[in-house]
Amino acid sequence: xxxxxxxxxxxxxxxxxxxxxxxxxxxxxxxxxxxxxxxxxxxxxxxxxxxxxxxxxxxxxxxxxxxxxxxxxxxxxxxxxxxxxxxxxxxxxxxxxxxxxxxxxxxxxxxxxxxxxxxxxxxxxxxxxxxxxxxxxxxxxxxxxxxxxxxxxxxxxxxxxxxxxxxxxxxxxxxxxxxxxxxxxxxxxxxxxxxxxxxxxxxxxxxxxxxxxxxxxxxxxxxxxxxxxxxxxxxxxxxxxxxxxx
Amino acid sequence: xxxxxxxxxxxxxxxxxxxxxxxxxxxxxxxxxxxxxxxxxxxxxxxxxxxxxxxxxxxxxxxxxxxxxxxxxxxxxxxxxxxxxxxxxxxxxxxxxxxxxxxxxxxxxxxxxxxxxxxxxxxxxxxxxxxxxxxxxxxxxxxxxxxxxxxxxxxxxxxxxxxxxxxxxxxxxxxxxxxxxxxxxxxxxxxxxxxxxxxxxxxxxxxxxxxxxxxxxxxxxxxxxxxxxxxxxxxxxxxxxxxxxxxxxxxxxxxxxxxxxxxxxxxxxxxxxxxxxxxxxxxxxxxxxxxxxxxxxxxxxxxxxxxxxxxxxxxxxxxxxxxxxxxxxxxxxxxxxxxxxxxxxxxxxxxxxxxxxxxxxxxxxxxxxxxxxxxxxxxxxxxxxxxxxxxxxxxxxxxxxxxxxxxxxxxxxxxxxxxxxxxxxxxxxxxxxxxxxxxxxxxxxxxxxxxxxxxxxxxxxxxxxxxxxxxxxxxxxxxxxxxxxxxxxxxxxxxxxxxxxxxxxxxxxxxxxxxxxxxxxxxxxxxxxxxxxxxxxxxxxxxxxxxxxxxxxxxxxxxxxxxxxxxxxxxxxxxxxxxxxxxxxxxxxxxxxxxxxxxxxxxxxxxxxxxxxxxxxxxxxxxxxxxxxxxxxxxxxxxxxxxxxxxxxxxxxxxxxxxxxxxxxxxxxxxxxxxxxxxxxxxxxxxxxxxxxxxxxxxxxxx
Numbered sequence: 001x002x003x004x005x006x007x008x009x010x011x012x013x014x015x016x017x018x019x020x021x022x023x024x025x026x027x028x029x030x031x032x033x034x035x036x037x038x039x040x041x042x043x044x045x046x047x048x049x050x051x052x053x054x055x056x057x058x059x060x061x062x063x064x065x066x067x068x069x070x071x072x073x074x075x076x077x078x079x080x081x082x083x084x085x086x087x088x089x090x091x092x093x094x095x096x097x098x099x100x101x102x103x104x105x106x107x108x109x110x111x112x113x114x115x116x117x118x119x120x121x122x123x124x125x126x127x128x129x130x131x132x133x134x135x136x137x138x139x140x141x142x143x144x145x146x147x148x149x150x151x152x153x154x155x156x157x158x159x160x161x162x163x164x165x166x167x168x169x170x171x172x173x174x175x176x177x178x179x180x181x182x183x184x185x186x187x188x189x190x191x192x193x194x195x196x197x198x199x200x201x202x203x204x205x206x207x208x209x210x211x212x213x214x215x216x217x218x219x220x221x222x223x224x225x226x227x228x229x230x231x232x233x234x235x236x237x238x239x240x241x242x243x244x245x246x
Numbered sequence: 247x248x249x250x251x252x253x254x255x256x257x258x259x260x261x262x263x264x265x266x267x268x269x270x271x272x273x274x275x276x277x278x279x280x281x282x283x284x285x286x287x288x289x290x291x292x293x294x295x296x297x298x299x300x301x302x303x304x305x306x307x308x309x310x311x312x313x314x315x316x317x318x319x320x321x322x323x324x325x326x327x328x329x330x331x332x333x334x335x336x337x338x339x340x341x342x343x344x345x346x347x348x349x350x351x352x353x354x355x356x357x358x359x360x361x362x363x364x365x366x367x368x369x370x371x372x373x374x375x376x377x378x379x380x381x382x383x384x385x386x387x388x389x390x391x392x393x394x395x396x397x398x399x400x401x402x403x404x405x406x407x408x409x410x411x412x413x414x415x416x417x418x419x420x421x422x423x424x425x426x427x428x429x430x431x432x433x434x435x436x437x438x439x440x441x442x443x444x445x446x447x448x449x450x451x452x453x454x455x456x457x458x459x460x461x462x463x464x465x466x467x468x469x470x471x472x473x474x475x476x477x478x479x480x481x482x483x484x485x486x487x488x489x490x491x492x493x494x495x496x497x498x499x500x501x502x503x504x505x506x507x508x509x510x511x512x513x514x515x516x517x518x519x520x521x522x523x524x525x526x527x528x529x530x531x532x533x534x535x536x537x538x539x540x541x542x543x544x545x546x547x548x549x550x551x552x553x554x555x556x557x558x559x560x561x562x563x564x565x566x567x568x569x570x571x572x573x574x575x576x577x578x579x580x581x582x583x584x585x586x587x588x589x590x591x592x593x594x595x596x597x598x599x600x601x602x603x604x605x606x607x608x609x610x611x612x613x614x615x616x617x618x619x620x621x622x623x624x625x626x627x628x629x630x631x632x633x634x635x636x637x638x639x640x641x642x643x644x645x646x647x648x649x650x651x652x653x654x655x656x657x658x659x660x661x662x663x664x665x666x667x668x669x670x671x672x673x674x675x676x677x678x679x680x681x682x683x684x685x686x687x688x689x690x691x692x693x694x695x696x697x698x699x700x701x702x703x704x705x706x707x708x709x710x711x712x713x714x715x716x717x718x719x720x721x722x723x724x725x726x727x728x729x730x731x732x733x734x735x736x737x738x739x740x741x742x743x744x745x746x747x748x749x750x751x752x753x754x755x756x757x758x759x760x761x762x763x764x765x766x767x768x769x770x771x772x773x774x775x776x777x778x779x780x781x782x783x784x785x786x787x788x789x790x791x792x793x794x795x796x797x798x799x800x801x802x803x804x805x806x807x808x809x810x811x812x813x814x815x816x817x818x819x820x821x822x823x824x825x826x827x828x829x830x831x832x833x834x835x836x837x838x839x840x841x842x843x844x845x846x847x848x849x850x851x852x853x854x855x856x857x858x859x860x861x862x863x864x865x866x867x868x869x870x871x872x873x874x875x876x877x878x879x880x881x882x883x884x885x886x887x888x889x890x891x892x893x894x895x896x897x898x899x900x901x902x903x904x905x906x907x908x909x910x911x912x913x914x915x916x917x918x919x920x921x922x923x924x925x926x927x928x929x930x931x932x933x934x935x936x937x938x939x940x941x942x943x944x945x946x947x948x949x
Contacts, residue, residue: 046759046767066756070776120757198765221765 042067042192045228050200051165055131055158058111065121072121089118096123103127106141108134132156132165163244165199171234179232193228195238203244210240266330267347267392270573271583277335278583278592278602284328285598289640289935292321299943308359315358324355334583339404341565345573346395353390374574382563387574394574398566400558415561420551588652592635598935603634605652630657640934644905644927650920658917660701663694665869665913669741670786672833674865676848677745679858683779684874687743687865693735736789743865747780747844749882754778777883782839790831797829812845868910870921876901900944903928905937 046062065072075086087095096114103112108130115124129135136155154170179187197213204219213224222242230236271278295301296319309316321327329349336343350356353375357365360377369376377386384397406412406419576582583589592602632652639646653661669689677685753775759767787793797813800806805816813829828845830837839845847853857865864871880902885891905928911921931937 044758048767064757064759066758067774069756070754070778122757198761198767200764200766216761216765217763223761223765 042194044194044196046196046198048198048200049132049135049156051132051158051202053202055160056129057132058126058128059135060124060126062122062124069119069121092116092123096125099125102141103138106134106137109138132158163203163246165201165242165244167197167199167238167240167242169237169239171231171237173234175232176234190228190232194225195228195231196223196225197238197240198223199240199242201242201244203246206243206245208240208242210237212236213240267332267349268330268584269579269582270347270394270576271332271334271345272336272573273581273583273586274336274604275334275583275589276337276604277333278589279333279599280330280601281599282330282597283326284330285596285640286935287328289598289933290939292319292327294936295320298939299946300939310361313361317358321351322355323359324350324352324357326351336569339408340401341562342399342401343566343569344397344399346393347573348393348395350388350390350392353388356388356393376570378563382559383566385566385570387570394570396566396570396573398562398569400562402558405558405561416557417554420547420554588633588635591633592637594637594639596639597637598640599638601634601636605632605634630654640938642927642933645925645934645938646922647924648920648922650918652918653914655917658914660698661914661919664690664698666694667691667740668869669743669866670739670784670835671866672835673741673743673784674857674862675855676782676784676837676853677855677857677861677865678747679861679875680856681748681878682861682873682875683746683749683878684872685743685745685865686872687741687868687870689741689869691735692738692740693731695740696731696734733789737787737792739786739788742783742785745782745784747782747839747841749777749779749879751775751884752778778840780839780841780844782837782841782844785836786834787831787836788834790836793831793836810846811849812842814842864908864910867912869913871908871910873906873908875906876904877906896944900941903930903944904941905931 043063043065044067046060046064048060048062049057050059051057076089079086093116096116100112100114103109103125109127110130111126111128113126115122117123133156136153139153139155155166155168157166157168158164159166179190198221200221202220205215205222208215208222210224212226213222215222222240224238224240226236226238231238268278268280290298296305301320304320305317317323325331326349331349332345332347334345334347336345353373357368357375360368364377364379367377373389375388378384379386383399384395387394387396405415405417412418579585586604588604589602592600594600630653632654634649634651636647636649639648667689669687673687753773755771755773757769758772760770761767797806797808800813800815801808807814807816811830815827815829826840826842828839828842830839830845830849832849837845837848844853861873864873880898883894883897885894905926907923907925909921909923911919913919925934925937927934927937931940
């Protein structure tokens with residue numbers, strides 16, 4: 001089949017040359033229009049944990065590029081941008097599937113599900129954990145995969161006896177230095193990006209340590225919203241110790 | 247050094263009629279490009295070039311910090327700036343030569359371009375000088391008049407896969423896997439040492455692998471260059487006289503040139519490299535024992551690999567040396583490109599640069615694997631397409647590239663029939679030159695195309711897969727039988743235009759989240775304004791029934807909505823596309839657009855088009871045309887979306903100072919398909935070259 005296509009291409013060389021030129025010009029127009037400001041894109045990352053009283057729970061991670069969907073759609077029309085290869089939708093889906101498959105193998109992790117919405121460009125991964133420390137293994141695994149050597153790993157913990165939930169966030173100084181290595185236009189991508197963490201509990205919250213986090217009206221959830229840039233620069237910490245009512 | 251050679255080529259920009267070097271290019275060169283410095287100097291003086299952004303960058307690049315004798319001007323490069331610089335490519339089955347011919351004004355100055363460590367390697371023989379580079383694949387010869395650079399790229403696959411060539415030179419493919427399990431490597435041979443005997447008698451050490459204690463390495467330390475008879479490795483491409491046998495005529499003119507004896511019985515086809523004494527390549531090794539079987543033999547693999555590398559390296563050096571010597575010493579125009587009528591057609595005294603490609607087939611063959619050509623008949627795949635030429639003109643009004651491709655009678659007739667249609671004149675009613683950023687249009691006769699397609703399918707499939715020619719012929723007949731060409735041509739007449747109509751703010755909805763008292767999130771839709779382009783696609787159609795049925799099918803499936811005669815495609819159909827698509831069929835035209843307002847106005851005859859005369863001619867008189875008008879982008883993008891005001895200002899300045907650009911092709915005339923690309927010079931710029939330089943400078947500011 002591939003050979004047939006190649007032959008047809010050769011036979012109709014001139015015609016196709018012009019047609020492809022036409023398409024290239026269309027792509028050229030799109031690139032021309034979008035290139036200058038694709039890097040001012042907005043996106044949000046949302047981390048949600050719902051804790052049950054027995055220490056088990058559910059976690060959902062959402063990446064929402066909906067606000068930048070026109071730009072993302074344009075970028076996906078390109079082969080590469082700013083020196084980076086643009087992945088195809090199939091490739092993105094494959095990566096997500098692989099991540100899901102890896103998660104399913106992790107101890108204590110179950111009900112792993114994912115969604116990818118290529119209309120609004122929203123992706124989610126949801127899973128249940130037997131105990132919250134199972135999430136820490138995921139962090140370790142990711143760091144191993146990325147070949148990042150650090151003993152300074154952010155962790156989650158839950159002490160049933162004291163009814164204390166702790167998100168111990170560790171700032172990686174290398175994040176800033178790695179970020180600074182990026183080209184100026186690449187840095188722009190993160191400028192308006194936001195990170196939101198939401199932790200929900202079965203009992204009400206008696207107190208919490210991070211003043212930037214806000215407790216919900218029901219007193220059973222705490223939320224913190226910050227810019228990704230502040231996290232990269234170490235200006236904001238998302239460490240929070242939540243003491244639940246007994 | 248490559249960088250410097252490239253710079254020199256660009257500069258050469260500024261290179262002679264007094265001493266035009268074209269006669270040194272073989273008659274059957276595959277591609278030739280030339281840059282005429284004389285023309286460029288009329289547009290920009292040397293001093294102006296030196297002061298330009300590009301000039302400063304070039305001088306800065308070449309004046310590296312440790313350079314003692316800094317260059318103050320491109321004149322210091324020793325290149326004859328009012329001369330013509332040539333690039334050409336010559337192909338054989340075994341090797342590809344990329345060559346540069348640069349006229350020199352001052353050879354002493356020219357040498358200073360090289361770094362001291364390169365200058366120390368220069369081999370001098372009277373006024374002739376030579377310098378090897380890049381593992382001896384590249385050779386630069388020069389005298390007081392000109393420099394001749396040859397880079398040879400061996401075609402490994404051909405040499406490995408062609409049994410005659412493989413046997414002649416002892417070349418074989420070395421696979422890592424062959425050295426695993428039960429594999430006893432073939433006996434290999436070794437020699438103590440070898441040296442390179444260049445054409446000027448200079449001997450250099452030529453280590454192939456570093457010696458190790460491993461017995462399997464022992465045999466392959468080096469290879470004896472002296473063992474190769476002087477006349478053994480002739481260059482594979484010669485200035486061949488039909489049916490000539492014997493010594494090349496140019497050699498007769500220069501007794502000092504290396505003796506390159508070649509037996510040549512070809513007429514006009516460049517064959518693979520001619521005979522090289524077998525002894526040169528397979529006697530130089532002594533036998534060593536085979537490696538033990540049943541496990542991977544690293545040393546045997548390395549040895550075999552190094553042997554092959556050494557053979558190939560030596561072949562390349564020999565052929566490059568021979569080829570370069572031939573061209574360098576050539577003095578007559580006989581069998582030169584100047585006797586090639588197709589090449590001469592590519593020349594134009596007023597052109598700044600020219601390009602010539604001998605034929606499409608050569609280009610295509612160069613990229614095809616040898617096996618495909620030999621066993622699948624693909625070597626004729628571009629039959630019917632002849633030479634290609636392009637010319638670059640620069641004057642006070644515009645920068646213009648014209649090009650044409652020769653086709654044979656059969657193809658010319660077919661294309662003439664296909665291209666007889668011109669775009670629908672009604673398209674012009676719906677274009678507004680004042681806001682339109684650009685368009686791409688295309689026009690062919692669908693019926694004629696469908697009539698011609700089976701013929702082309704038949705001839706090419708038949709040729710490529712000879713075994714299945716009957717089946718292919720049958721398929722072509724079936725194709726023709728099944729298709730009602732007239733009926734198809736009524737639905738899709740063959741002319742269409744894609745317009746980038748405007749750029750402006752548009753509202754779109756996006757998804758985000760609201761949180762309840764428990765911070766449980768719910769998806770909400772919000773709106774945002776963003777600058778987006780408006781596209782309008784128009785296509786002629788006489789029979790809208792099929793399109794209507796498709797749209798109505800979409801309505802039944804709730805993927806399309808219909809309101810006031812305008813169909814709007816659901817976002818799920820256009821997913822991945824940032825635009826809503828609205829469809830209208832009116833007056834024999836299918837309209838697809840992103841602007842509902844425009845489509846609505848077209849629907850109610852309230853659209854006010856305003857196509858300028860130039861744009862109308864460009865669109866309606868050509869089979870294919872393209873226009874880009876950057877001025878119509880200026881001021882339409884907000885600073886907020888652009889990131890910052892300064893960048894937006896630079897962007898607007900660049901777009902505002904860029905003149906319109908267009909391209910077109912008019913179809914087939916005198917068995918030639920021709921086209922041109924034009925970039926108009928804005929009124930505030932003196933000429934095309936200075937305009938071009940200013941654009942580069944402004945574009946650099948955007949970084």
